Amino acid sequence: MRRPSIPRGPIQETPLKPVTLAALGSLTLALALSATTPLQAQTPVANTPVANTAAPTLEQIFRAQPYRGENAKEAAFSKSGRYLAYLWSPFGEPGSDLWVHDTRTGKTTRVTSPQVMAAFEAPEDMARFEKKLQQRNTEYAERQAREVAQQAYLRGEKVDLSQWETAAIEQLKKELAEKKAKDDAQKAADKADADAEKYAAAVLAAKRAGKPAPAPSPAASAPDKKDDKEKELWELRDELKKKLAREKLKPADLYPGPAQFVWANKADELVFQYRGGLYRWQPDAKAPMPLVATQRELRTVAYTPDDNGFIYMDETRVLRLSFKQAGVQVVNRELIHPDDEQKKYRIDQTVISEDGRWMSLLARAPLKTADDKPAPPGRQVEIMNYSERWATAKKVNREVSDDKRTEKPLALYIRAVPAGAEPPRKQPEPVFTNNGGDVWFEMSDVAWAKDGSRYAFATWEREKELLRVYLGQASETAKPEMVLERRGDVGHEVVNVLKPRFTPDGKTLVLALDEAGWRQPYAMDVATRALRPLLKGEFEAHQVIGFTADSKTLYVLGNLGDTAAMNVLRVDMATGTTQAVGAAGEFHRSAAMSEDGRWVAANAGNWARRPELKLLATDARSPARVLTDSSDKALADLKLLQPERFAYKNRHGDRIEAYVFKPAGWQASDKRPAVVYVYGGPLNDRHIVEVDSFQNTAYLFGQYMAAKHGYVTIAVDPRGHSNYGRKFSDANWERAGEPQAEDLEDLVKLMPAQFGVDGARIGLNGWSFGGFQTQYTMYTRPDLFAAGIAGAGPTEWENYNSWYSGRTIGKVDRSKPVLRKYSLLPLAKGLKKPLMLVHGMQDPNVLYQDTVNVYRELLDSGKESLVELFLDPDGVHALGGVVKPAGWHRKYEAFWLQHLGRVAP
Template sequence: VREVDYIRYRDRFAKAAKARRTVSDDEIPKHEVFVYLYDLTKADSEEAELIQIFHGTVDGPRDIISSPQWSPDSERVTFCFFDQQTSHVEIRQAIWSEAVQAAEKSKRRSGKKAAPGQGDDKKNGKEEDGKDGEEEKGKGGGSERRPVQHEAQVVYRFLHFGGPNTPSMVSPFYAHDSRHILFVSEQTGYRHVHMLDPVYQSVEPLTAGRFEVYVDGHSKDHRRLFVRTTKDHSARTHVYVIDVQKKEFQRVVPADGTYSNVAVSDDGKRVLANYVTFGRALELVRVDPAKKPVLKTVTDSHPKLVHRLVRFKPEFFSYPNRHGQTIHGWVVKPPNFKKTDRRPLLVYVYGGPLGTRKIVVDGSYSRDGFLFAHYMAQRHGYLCVVIDPRGVSGYGGLFENANYEQVGKPQVEDLVDGVKYWIEQGGVDPKRVGIHGWSFGGFQTQMCLYTAPDVFQVGIAGAGPTEWENYNAWYTSGTIGPSRPGKADLKKFSLRPLAKNLKGKLLLIHGVEDTNVLFQDTIAIYRELLKAGKETHVELFIDPTGGHGLGGDVKPLNKYRKYEEFLLRTLGKGA
């Protein structure tokens, strides 16, 4: 594994420290993975054979093998393997009775049951069969005992052509009949639950539509599947139950909002979840799906100050981008906002894939997207919006995979379209548009200022990975594009060649001790801006002891004071 240097300024003299990482052009070390079956009822006597049902090679950063799952009758086991190089997902199945038969057959072949008189020959060191004798010698003499080979059969294979995070969510398991297999895939364009009949190797979706479904658990009898879904609203995840036998899909929670960390009782009659919605703080709630849905709050875990801070409710909005796709966001309007105003517009963006997470979520009380937005709206009269452009998770495979080999470009289109949308709504000064973001959002902020400088006049970019060739291979190989060992193929996505296009004002922020996105990336882009004669357009604000989210000498209050001062100096106050 590669080790890269970064500098620590905590002592009298600066010291170099090292961070371990595998980057895009590094050779990925290969390793083998195995899946075995073993009869624990015979473990004490060591009579059971170790049965190998899978042997594969992991040679890609995103190769995945799921945890094997037993059928309710303990007769079958299923798992899946994703090969990143081919993009194929294989769902496999092994049948226990057939594996046991294979083990018995192996015993007979190896002469496990000795023929009459064979035992005396063995005592004298003589073997009736040289090969079998060596195997017995190994087993009896402490040498390696070879497992029985019984390969799990591929019962379904499909090509994954969606978001980079979905293969880790396939995770097949059995339905109540111990025959059909349930799994998640993006074959319909969105993450949905599918049911596989291994006998015919045929698949049918149990859920469908332009929304996402995430499996949280099932009843002990596997008849009911509990999921979270964005079916009712793109910014909300509600708990639904799927009756596997009847193939019915029904909502079980009465209140709109965002449910997370869902836990289901074995009998499927009780559901616990964290619940939040704008205007209400997050708490643990309980629902009894078998009864009339009533939301019962279990905890009361926040002081009065928190309840005062979350009383503000942003407004959700959506607009069509230039390709006819719907883009979602929320807006925080200043007091007495009118369409005849000429207010500064401040956009907050992340823009990258986050598994099942995104930014435009009901009850997301983030510092950047919620608290700072309300502060700038209430105190300084800004119109503040949060937008999820293409590239973000939670809106289907096309959106999550939008970055691949064109990182940042779809987001710029959608964000430009979003600015135009709000200008058309009225109340916005098109000459005072700012954007800010952190991590991927720091990259995206710079991308907007370099490629759409006439739309975005001001940007605050925090810890942006501007040199994708230097970032973690696990992330870049699925999100940014392919690369070859020893070849810096991702160098073409560097922001340095674009820096010369900066026209507005840019504030770069980074923690010197960041081992996620290296501080050297920000220094590289800062140098490029200086060489392009942009010294009056760019400012650098660093945390000498901070990491990826800062947390060193620059505290959150320091950070937002800097934000506020920079924005007021460059965009001015609202009307």
């Protein structure tokens, strides 16, 4: 595979044209419409490719090398708004390099690359990066060739499936021979040196004794090779296994690119962090300027107020350097507890006010017991590894609902940033603390007002169901004031969006709250503490992007008008008037805004236009600029289908979103087999029906089954998902799985008439929470689906991570495993239809034991003929061990064809 060329220094590029897929030119994106009937089908997809064997194969769809690279991340504008910096690398290249786009000229500069950073790296490290990149590309090519050859072999073609092992063993034999020759030569040299030293000592001894010198020893002969037997094949295979384990790629093996950057306060320049070093970039510079080079973990913080220096952190301290003079100043030394020298606080986070005069230090200390001893480590569970001759176990952390908690003590310090060479001052007392221990306590980042006069943060205490917002003055001693308190039903998903922000004038604090069933921004008047909503309506808008300089306009991401998309919304803070900035029907992610209010950057796209980083003019007078091109050009050759969006009303009148793939020649009178995919669990803003989601099973495999086998495939978001309001995200509380099962039941009733489906041949599939959901539905409604595939499902919630189960499943009791009431094991006896259980045996998230235990119950209930296991011995939560996506979905394909049958001619 040819590696894309990498420029040898910063280059100037013209803006990229918007990316489209020519092969999808006639396919129209079906946008969401309001449902006025129980089932509201939306715009169908035209010119769908015919369902036949010419459809892309699974080996092509799930090829070894992904068809897409990473999207741009960490986008941020310079203070003037002229420049946009982001981390991204073109398709096929490792790491995420730093790029800067000039909004005035439209040119983009690539600031870093492996060649540029080689000037600051040890040659050995750069050689290792290049060697490991070649190894990765070779592994991609070999894995793809093996996948294709294996399928050819199964079709009866003459294929040598051992060719890769044979080549690897021949290479290994060559390496072993070279190593032996080198070792033998070294042994001979060592023996010759020893004999020479022995002879010299004998000569010296004879001379001192007055005796004649002894005769020299004969030269050492070459090692006798008669006893050197070539290793047998099984020995070579063992050696090869060890070699592959030693050389297995790790994240640190590949060139990483920069990790962080921070813009200056006034100047159009930035400092970025790369592998233990800090570097300065200025627009006219030919290359980055090194500032600090260490082997320590560094974190960028902020420029000094005059832009003549920079503040950063190492593992324990806050440091400052000057661009004009040598030396580094310690701004804040390692914290200690004033009453206990041994109780040292470690600084987790430092935030500098924009005026550079104040900083907040969030620190944590080791938890100790009542007798002042270190707290015992938390629970660890063992995961078995069967890759060696004898099975071994590794331990992973696991905190379950009935475990005592070991939350570290927390302290918030407010400190004036020392000026110049000011000597160290006495450490102040913290302004806010939490003792930690057996509690659930979470705290947001600290936000500073633009003028540095005040700060704010929020806290959430789960057991107390207590949400609080604090406002503090810029003072080392004054305690912050609690200005908002909500206790009880505040919506469990609010904790993920507790990010208070001040408007530029500092007069308003904006909070994302769930006061009316939807996470939306609220404005608190700093002077009066009055709280008011900035938006109204049944939609989610909890990701605040920024404000205009006059503090009159807010920009936020929201799914107003289309729950499957997120757009940039411009909101008048006085009236609530809202206007979309981005293109309708696109999902905008990871957005950033310029301080002058002219520009917004976001990764945006949909099924027809793959997501890329786009620069949006907030006045909508200029077309969006597409700044990245993250796809392999071969992606267009797949001619992937696009789904049709639809929605239906469940028995409670809730609108349930979904999409469907219909095969060519489809008619409503058909009796086709069908598969429904479900995820089903709340987490931040995750759901399946998103216009830019190419999820492996729901989208890629779903369109494959439609194109190849004429199936109707549906992906659905029943109650239980996030980003549909609190009614959906809280649906599982103390009735896990039941709301989703009701919604799936309502969907199945509609499918025969509306989608040309044989009601007796519908399958259900889900992963993770969806794996739980698939099992729950198959056990409690055994006649609803004809077959099911459940992947990595948490069957015993008392054994799952408490941070999730205690928020979404039910109230916990840390004295006993009360979540056992939601276990699937007692329900398993209800199974009537075929079920395949899929799991990675080294999954640290949903433990493999969950599948083993429910499998035991199924066998004990006499379900041997109905249940089968598909396991990845080396796989984790998303598999990825010996089982690769193509093989994984090939197993799915065979299962569905066996149990749901084929489409009649």
